[in-house]
């Protein structure tokens with residue numbers, strides 16, 4: 001999910017040049033040689049949930065690249081004009097068609113290498129019936145001993161599931177902050 005470098009100016013379409021701007025900045029930016037627009041690129045938030053039903057967790061089999069056919073927690077890029085919690089809930093509806101009560105923030109994972117921050121909320125499912133959207137091949141519940149650990153799409157999902165089942169065993173759910181390198 002690494003973003004490709006910007007190639008063309010968003011204002012005028014001219015090919016950009018990566019250089020440190022002359023305004024005291026310290027990092028290279030995509031600068032337009034024609035209209036002089038400086039394009040600032042900042043990390044994106046990925047928001048999702050850990051939906052649970054008793055001792056089981058809901059995973060979605062991806063119908064899209066990257067990681068087609070691998071399993072993930074419902075998650076996706078946050079949209080403008082929504083909160084992190086609203087985005088997490090929206091993705092859970094879109095990808096799994098799940099019915100749930102959104103609970104507290106559970107994990108925050110920095111993926112600095114690709115300029116992303118992933119946030120997962122716990123979500124208590126209120127039904128074990130799902131209606132997966134077009135981005136999902138299959139949505140189903142897994143007990144801890146059924147989780148397809150070798151078929152998990154993303155490191156942040158694997159780490160979040162690890163934390164979830166560890167907390168479940170201890171009976172206390174914390175907020176987990178991890179840096180993925």
Ligand SMILES: [Zn+2]
Nearest residue numbers: 009012032035
């Ligand atoms: Zn330009």
